[in-house]
Amino acid sequence: MSEIRTPRLLLRRWQDDDLVALSEIHADAEVMRWIGDGEPRSLEQTAEDIEAWEEEWDEEGFGLFAVELLGSGELAGAVGLYVPDSPPEVAGEVAIDWRLGRAFWGQGYASEAAHAALEFALQDRGLDRVVAVCRAGDNASVNVLGKLGMHEEIAAQDPVHGHDLRIYGIDLTEFQG
Numbered sequence: 001m002s003e004i005r006t007p008r009l010l011l012r013r014w015q016d017d018d019l020v021a022l023s024e025i026h027a028d029a030e031v032m033r034w035i036g037d038g039e040p041r042s043l044e045q046t047a048e049d050i051e052a053w054e055e056e057w058d059e060e061g062f063g064l065f066a067v068e069l070l071g072s073g074e075l076a077g078a079v080g081l082y083v084p085d086s087p088p089e090v091a092g093e094v095a096i097d098w099r100l101g102r103a104f105w106g107q108g109y110a111s112e113a114a115h116a117a118l119e120f121a122l123q124d125r126g127l128d129r130v131v132a133v134c135r136a137g138d139n140a141s142v143n144v145l146g147k148l149g150m151h152e153e154i155a156a157q158d159p160v161h162g163h164d165l166r167i168y169g170i171d172l173t174e175f176q177g
Contacts, residue, residue, distance in 0.1 A: 011065035
């Protein structure tokens with residue numbers, strides 16, 4: 001399954017015309033402040049991100065979905081699964097991630113999309129466990145993680161950027177679908 005519908009959202013694979021909309025989201029410093037090095041990303045970097053996500057779909061059977069509003073067809077952002085290289089504490093596990101444009105914050109879209117992606121991971125893909133890597137201080141993401149039923153397991157350090165991280169996890173037996 002590469003498409004999921006929720007009451008308000010369509011989670012789907014990436015299309016060529018998504019690049020500009022996602023690059024506008026990636027260009028917003030406030031959106032990107034908790035992601036990677038915290039810097040906005042260029043159109044070229046965004047194209048590389050989408051290409052990497054699509055490769056992950058082909059190789060792993062999962063990846064980050066494009067998140068589209070059902071009512072308007074607008075691209076709200078990205079949500080889905082990836083296999084992190086770091087931090088070492090979770091390298092090789094399956095992690096959930098999301099990013100939404102600022103215009104879509106505070107409306108429950110992140111929780112709705114992330115819940116659908118987590119259900120996809122644990123029920124459709126048959127994974128036993130999913131983790132999340134969250135930068136210390138990213139309270140909005142911590143709120144979403146709580147709504148997903150994920151719990152903090154350990155603290156870690158980003159080996160590339162030096163940020164303090166919190167690792168969250170959930171097992172299939174804990175998930176409330």
